Amino acid sequence: MKFAQAKWNEPSLDQLSEHGQIGFHASAAPVTLDLIPQKLRRSIPPPLPEISEVEVVRHFTRLSEENFGVDLGLYPLGSCTMKYNPKACDLIAASHKIQDLHPYQDEKTVQGILQLLYEASDCLAKIVGVHKMTLQPAAGAHGEYTGLMIMRAYQRDKNAADRDEIIVPDSAHGTNPASAAMAGYKVVEVPSNASGCVDTSALRAVVGARTAGLMITNPNTLGIFEHDILEVAKVVHAAGGLLYYDGANLNAIMGEAKPGDMGFDIVHLNLHKTFATPHGGGGPGAGPIGVTKALADYLPSPTVECDKGRYYLDYDRPKSIGKVRAFYGNVAVVLRAYAYILLHGAEGLETASEVAVLNANYLAQRLRKIKGFSLPLGQDVPRKHEFVLSASQLVKETGVSALQVAKRLLDFGVHPPTVYFPLIVEEAMMIEPTETVSRQELDAMVRAFGQISDEAYAGSDLPNTSPHAASVTRIDEAKANRPKTMKLTWRSGRANQ
Amino acid sequence: MHPYIPNSDPQIQKGMLAEIPVASVDELFQDIPSSVRSEAKLHIPPKLSEMETRTYIESLLAKNQSTRDVLSFLGAGIWPHHIPAAVDAIISRGEFLTSYTPYQPEISQGMLQSLFEYQSLICDLTGMEYANSSLYDWSTALGEAARMTARVTGRDEFIVPHYIHPERLGTLRTYCEPADIRIVEVAQDRATGAVDLSDLRKKISTRTAGVYLEYPSFLGFVEEACDEISGLSRKNGSLFVMGCEPIALGALKPPGELGADITVGEGQPLGNHMNYGGPLLGIFACRGENLLRQMPGRIIGSTTTQDGEQVAYCMALQTREQHIRRGKATSNICTNEALLAIAVSIYLSLLGPSGITELSGTIAERTRYALEQIRTLHGIRAPGFDAYHYMEFTVNFDQTGKRVSAINKALLEAGIQGGLDLGKYFPELGESALYCVTEVHTHRDIDMLADELRLILEGHSK
Numbered sequence: 001m002k003f004a005q006a007k008w009n010e011p012s013l014d015q016l017s018e019h020g021q022i023g024f025h026a027s028a029a030p031v032t033l034d035l036i037p038q039k040l041r042r043s044i045p046p047p048l049p050e051i052s053e054v055e056v057v058r059h060f061t062r063l064s065e066e067n068f069g070v071d072l073g074l075y076p077l078g079s080c081t082m083k084y085n086p087k088a089c090d091l092i093a094a095s096h097k098i099q100d101l102h103p104y105q106d107e108k109t110v111q112g113i114l115q116l117l118y119e120a121s122d123c124l125a126k127i128v129g130v131h132k133m134t135l136q137p138a139a140g141a142h143g144e145y146t147g148l149m150i151m152r153a154y155q156r157d158k159n160a161a162d163r164d165e166i167i168v169p170d171s172a173h174g175t176n177p178a179s180a181a182m183a184g185y186k187v188v189e190v191p192s193n194a195s196g197c198v199d200t201s202a203l204r205a206v207v208g209a210r211t212a213g214l215m216i217t218n219p220n221t222l223g224i225f226e227h228d229i230l231e232v233a234k235v236v237h238a239a240g241g242l243l244y245y246d247g248a249n250l251n252a253i254m255g256e257a258k259p260g261d262m263g264f265d266i267v268h269l270n271l272h273k274t275f276a277t278p279h280g281g282g283g284p285g286a287g288p289i290g291v292t293k294a295l296a297d298y299l300p301s302p303t304v305e306c307d308k309g310r311y312y313l314d315y316d317r318p319k320s321i322g323k324v325r326a327f328y329g330n331v332a333v334v335l336r337a338y339a340y341i342l343l344h345g346a347e348g349l350e351t352a353s354e355v356a357v358l359n360a361n362y363l364a365q366r367l368r369k370i371k372g373f374s375l376p377l378g379q380d381v382p383r384k385h386e387f388v389l390s391a392s393q394l395v396k397e398t399g400v401s402a403l404q405v406a407k408r409l410l411d412f413g414v415h416p417p418t419v420y421f422p423l424i425v426e427e428a429m430m431i432e433p434t435e436t437v438s439r440q441e442l443d444a445m446v447r448a449f450g451q452i453s454d455e456a457y458a459g460s461d462l463p464n465t466s467p468h469a470a471s472v473t474r475i476d477e478a479k480a481n482r483p484k485t486m487k488l489t490w491r492s493g494r495a496n497q
Numbered sequence: 498m499h500p501y502i503p504n505s506d507p508q509i510q511k512g513m514l515a516e517i518p519v520a521s522v523d524e525l526f527q528d529i530p531s532s533v534r535s536e537a538k539l540h541i542p543p544k545l546s547e548m549e550t551r552t553y554i555e556s557l558l559a560k561n562q563s564t565r566d567v568l569s570f571l572g573a574g575i576w577p578h579h580i581p582a583a584v585d586a587i588i589s590r591g592e593f594l595t596s597y598t599p600y601q602p603e604i605s606q607g608m609l610q611s612l613f614e615y616q617s618l619i620c621d622l623t624g625m626e627y628a629n630s631s632l633y634d635w636s637t638a639l640g641e642a643a644r645m646t647a648r649v650t651g652r653d654e655f656i657v658p659h660y661i662h663p664e665r666l667g668t669l670r671t672y673c674e675p676a677d678i679r680i681v682e683v684a685q686d687r688a689t690g691a692v693d694l695s696d697l698r699k700k701i702s703t704r705t706a707g708v709y710l711e712y713p714s715f716l717g718f719v720e721e722a723c724d725e726i727s728g729l730s731r732k733n734g735s736l737f738v739m740g741c742e743p744i745a746l747g748a749l750k751p752p753g754e755l756g757a758d759i760t761v762g763e764g765q766p767l768g769n770h771m772n773y774g775g776p777l778l779g780i781f782a783c784r785g786e787n788l789l790r791q792m793p794g795r796i797i798g799s800t801t802t803q804d805g806e807q808v809a810y811c812m813a814l815q816t817r818e819q820h821i822r823r824g825k826a827t828s829n830i831c832t833n834e835a836l837l838a839i840a841v842s843i844y845l846s847l848l849g850p851s852g853i854t855e856l857s858g859t860i861a862e863r864t865r866y867a868l869e870q871i872r873t874l875h876g877i878r879a880p881g882f883d884a885y886h887y888m889e890f891t892v893n894f895d896q897t898g899k900r901v902s903a904i905n906k907a908l909l910e911a912g913i914q915g916g917l918d919l920g921k922y923f924p925e926l927g928e929s930a931l932y933c934v935t936e937v938h939t940h941r942d943i944d945m946l947a948d949e950l951r952l953i954l955e956g957h958s959k
Contacts (some may be wrong), residue, residue, distance in 0.1 A: 033748050069595035077597055101563050184677075283595070434861075
């Protein structure tokens with residue numbers, strides 16, 4: 001199978017515009033703006049492009065052909081859990097009984113959706129081992145912010161408002177320190193030890209009276225299970241802090257271990273990762289959070305409750321942190337995730353995690369044997385759902401960097417791994433195959449890495465000049481950022497001409 | 498064998514385990530301390546087949562009455578609109594739907610170009626200079642805007658109008674509190690809804706980072722003195738933030754003409770379903786390089802290939818973002834609402850200038866028609882404010898002796914979902930409800946509402 005992405009060199013919408021064309025009529029009869037008082041009325045219509053429906057559909061269809069998705073092939077982007085998104089879930093979410101529901105409808109007319117949200121909440125709480133969930137956050141980072149606001153409110157109630165530090169490991173996702181800063185905290189980094197886990201003695205050195213909490217993924221960003229997690233929890237709790245679970249890596253442990261059992265107080269989930277809702281090129285996602293009983297009163301308002309078979313939204317939550325967004329969450333995303341859970345059951349979710357881990361370890365062991373690549377840190381422990389390969393030997397010996405390997409992989413129809421993250425590994429390539437790939441696909445990826453290594457050591461130009469099979473060749477990203485050449489809308493470009 | 502998990506096959510697993518090498522899959526989990534290893538199976542509902550899953554969920558969804566089953570007059574932050582068939586057809590394509598954030602631009606040109614077009618279309622519609630490629634919703638976009646005004650000006654107060662959408666105000670509070678930004682309310686005239694300029698002059702000060710106005714307002718009236726408000730704000734060194742329902746901008750003067758420094762709004766009406774409140778799409782646009790550098794969220798730029806041969810797109814100004822700047826980023830946002838932004842691109846390119854004029858003009862016509870029908874009813878006052886109203890308006894029932902809750906209950910029995918009861922948000926408005934009409938409401942629908950209200954008020958309802 002040879003990969004070749006479409007190369008349309010597609011014009012932008014404004015270039016397709018032709019005066020007098022229209023793609024959609026909102027009214028059968030001509031309409032004017034005469035009813036709008038002159039003082040308020042806009043003098044000329046907005047300068048939108050004029051295009052027929054046919055041309056609009058062709059434009060976006062051609063653009064879609066210049067875009068790579070899970071439906072097209074391997075997408076082993078570390079920490080992003082790009083697993084297959086079951087089509088059944090999309091079909092179910094396309095019902096008008098969800099799409100055309102208004103959030104302020106009378107409770108009697110929305111019993112079905114409220115029940116579904118209640119049941120989804122219940123399943124998610126059981127999977128992660130927490131007391132109560134909110135489905136409101138729109139994404140992982142939004143969940144982090146919500147969780148930290150809960151932490152803040154709780155500690156204020158405990159007269160511990162002076163706790164103003166959040167500890168994050170040096171391998172943490174960028175959202176963790178960003179969310180902590182946004183929630184008003186100072187960020188303290190704790191280093192990893194030789195096995196890539198939190199160094200508990202370093203942790204002991206940084207916790208104290210100012211510690212509000214620790215944010216951590218488990219398994220961590222290297223794909224290694226934090227073996228000392230109970231000790232970590234003990235250290236943080238003993239200092240009076242709370243433990244926050246970043247759910248980015250939950251796909252490794254469904255049915256195997258629960259964050260709640262590890263001592264976590266606040267847990268967020270990424271439904272667009274672990275629960276296979278399509279990521280839509282960057283969103284929508286959903287980042288529900290779950291908390292212990294002690295924190296449940298602080299969850300955002302409203303929560304979905306059930307009283308003798310009647311489902312309702314509870315706004316009577318005096319200790320709640322309030323609103324984190326309008327309405328009740330990314331409901332259509334939550335519904336897909338619930339369908340995914342039902343399609344798997346307990347055993348299916350467990351199998352998903354087991355095979356995700358099997359695939360990652362298989363791939364890690366095969367790739368580390370390829371010349372130029374290594375699997376640093378935690379040599380003797382199995383990985384979980386992902387692993388971080390280093391191309392540092394390759395770059396030293398051939399000049400071909402992780403970035404060039406990534407670009408060359410595009411020619412094989414493999415979406416590259418996350419590169420240069422985590423920061424604690426040189427020339428990092430963070431790889432998460434997920435459970436939904438076949439052995440043949442993994443083997444094809446191994447062959448691709450092998451060929452790239454051969455090319456590098458043979459001094460071939462191919463890695464440097466790649467990609468060749470993508471819709472465009474290597475892009476000049478610097479140009480997009482230089483003030484003189486920066487062009488962020490079609491109009492700003494025109495003004496420059 | 499699981500249909501989505503090819504390597505759940507024991508034979509395949511055997512071969513893979515030998516390569517690692519380990520004896521069993523379980524061995525790969527042996528490093529998890531037994532004290533945290535789950536022994537019991539997850540206590541969740543049993544696995545269902547695809548058909549059973551669909552049947553079960555649809556059996557629950559059947560209990561819902563959607564706005565296709567009842568005639569609904571709800572708006573208030575999420576609005577019913579017809580969505581052209583082409584929109585869903587395109588955003589359902591797996592190439593868009595199942596892709597991740599376009600970190601690898603060469604293989605993600607489709608998404609990047611579509612998002613660049615989204616940013617451009619939003620600027621065309623609002624008259625602003627720069628737009629990001631989406632935030633979660635209007636309310637979080639407002640929260641981010643307030644924080645941005647404080648960052649840019651170094652000040653710590655943010656002025657909001659009295660009749661602000663309550664959910665937006667709630668979210669704004671949650672976003673402002675940890676940044677020590679104080680929210681200050683400016684009065685709006687009880688008769689006209691207009692911002693009380695003398696109160697604004699009193700409240701605005703050297704501490705004011707931003708002045709915020711909703712356009713049209715939460716209650717449907719349209720502020721006439723935007724120029725004066727933006728002028729006051731500018732003179733004071735504050736930033737003027739406008740929150741817009743975007744279809745209205747097909748008819749009303751755009752924020753770019755009214756002196757807005759930042760424009761936020763809700764992208765749902767531009768081709769996205771209501772979905773019981775989410776996902777939504779936060780619009781965020783600004784003007785000037787200084788503000789651009791402080792803008793939250795992802796921005797797509799147009800560039801070329803390194804050989805200069807071809808136009809290409811990639812993420813721009815990433816040094817504002819969390820994956821580069823970590824604790825010093827302009828926002829923590831990562832996953833956003835990209836697919837909904839694509840829907841907006843498709844929607845706005847279908848409509849074009851004449852389509853959006855038709856649409857906003859139609860909504861203006863329906864608003865007038867609905868007010869004509871409803872205001873003739875005995876004891877009713879509509880709209881509640883003496884001002885031009887677009888798409889939404891308050892209906893006051895004080896003189897009828899009936900409560901909104903009772904009227905809405907009676908309407909629902911007749912298959913009509915009445916307007917949002919405003920009692921808990923603005924008690925001073927008495928028994929008032931917020932009604933919304935758009936192009937989806939025919940004159941006949943509006944007649945049915947008026948007829949039913951008449952019957953209820955006369956005590957003859959079913």
